[in-house]
Amino acid sequence: MWNNEHHWGSYFPMMMGAGIMMLVFCGLVIWLVIYAIRRLSPNERPNHVDxxxxxxxxxxxxxxxxxxxxxxxxxxxxxxSKKI
Structure with missing residues (x-):
């Protein structure tokens, strides 16, 4: 009845696209978390001149x-300190 090669072959590009989009989404979420942590954390760099x-x-x-x-x-x- 169904030929498995044609069945999976027609969905393969869509599955690859979904996989790539999932990786992009996970990367974006990780980047946002890191950005938020850096942005919200206090700047603890010591002022060496002071x-x-x-x-x-x-x-x-x-x-x-x-x-x-x-x-x-x-x-x-x-x-x-003026140069910095």
Missing amino acids: SAVDILRQRYAKGEIDVEEYRERLKELQDL
Whole structure:
């Protein structure tokens, strides 16, 4: 009655298209989840210039560096932060 070769042969392109669309859909869902996680999570990158200024202030407060060196290094750090 039914010839299996013709039966599956006529549906094969449709099944392949559905498989490809399923992969595209899964990829899109995974991308959206990763994008949402990155977008909603707080930006926890440390600001290295601020921490360097804090260290510089601590060194000045301890007397490890004098006023001239403090001002010179602070200016360098401020110039660096403008470039970033």
